[in-house]
Amino acid sequence: MATRTDAPTRREQILKEAARLFAERGFHGVGVDEIGAAVGISGPGLYRHFAGKDAMLAELLVGISGQLLTGAKQRLREAGGVAPEAVLDSLIEGHIDFALDDRPLITLHDRELDRLRDTDRKLVRQLQRQYVELWVEVVRGLYPDLAEPAARSAVHSVFGLLNSTPHLTRPGSLPGRTGTAELLHRMARGAFAAAGAR
Amino acid sequence: MATRTDAPTRREQILKEAARLFAERGFHGVGVDEIGAAVGISGPGLYRHFAGKDAMLAELLVGISGQLLTGAKQRLREAGGVAPEAVLDSLIEGHIDFALDDRPLITLHDRELDRLRDTDRKLVRQLQRQYVELWVEVVRGLYPDLAEPAARSAVHSVFGLLNSTPHLTRPGSLPGRTGTAELLHRMARGAFAAAGAR
């Protein structure tokens, strides 16, 4: 994992702030002037970096889905001959890291998909589907008694569980980041185990 | 539970369609003309029944939170001296019924809260908080080793799991309603058990 040390480019600043604002108030709920103000320039200045408001949302959503899928594939590759349980643990860990580190993106992920142009929406859906299928295969390997539709439902439900982090955020009332991550991890495993039990 | 047999009033029709549309395209994404068209009258006609678009959303969200809380209290009352596990099962069952039967409302529940006027939002949040606290107490009674912040996080996460039903909807690819309900129930119990394990 190469850690970036150079300053974020203007495009990146914009995307980050747009993600935050979209997550807070919804795509239609925030105006371009606000996004501009959040990075210190004013409304129409954004059009030097993006074709329009839609384009920002599209880039965000495609980026999220792609990152999730790429990360998961990477983890599967690294876990060559490892025990199936360790593979599932790795997937869960990756998803939790993402949910905790990029909360706004996780929120957007399943909330604003319908605001995309047809072509972008199809792309995002395809990436999401691949990500789900990847989990389904691992889960079914671990719990062979689980029929495929049930496994898919279980995976979606665990995503719901892991993506709940935005709700339990607030100020630091929790056991801290690592504690939260560990709790979520245990619960996800418990949920899968219960789903896969005869 | 008294089952209604009389025709729905106009107000109820409007609320139902508004809920569906808001859930599909977001509060800002649907216009009053659309809502009106969905019940056979046209845009401004809605103002004979509601003070404005905001009022519809407010009534929906307050209604949801109130129903959830009332139903949960009812279930706790009915389960007087029953085993704690049965109480939790009852809460889970109630939540699942709601999530499966009123999918659009569940979606709105945690998605459009910020679009409310201050006073309404505070009311909804208070109802939600009471509902959560009610679960937290039951869960802690069953898993005494679970600290309160962790229990609250666990409850929120299980809500995320149970509220994932909109995602796994699609056409009938699933094991059917009762199968889905049973799967969700098992997973919720498994998640709590894993959270409460030493």
Added chain:
DNA sequence: TCACCTTGTTAATGAGCGTTAACGCATTTC
């Protein structure tokens, strides 16, 4: 029969907002 309330309608208003136009000014490039 006559007021009146309910529940609609269409037309007008006015605000908000995404986008484009026209322009300015560093900085880079030849």
Added chain:
DNA sequence: GAAATGCGTTAACGCTCATTAACAAGGTGA
């Protein structure tokens, strides 16, 4: 040093959309 390019600015346009105004018609009760 001049031209081009990158990155801003403010002003104007045009469209959408919630809300209000003005009006109509059916039913109900005195």
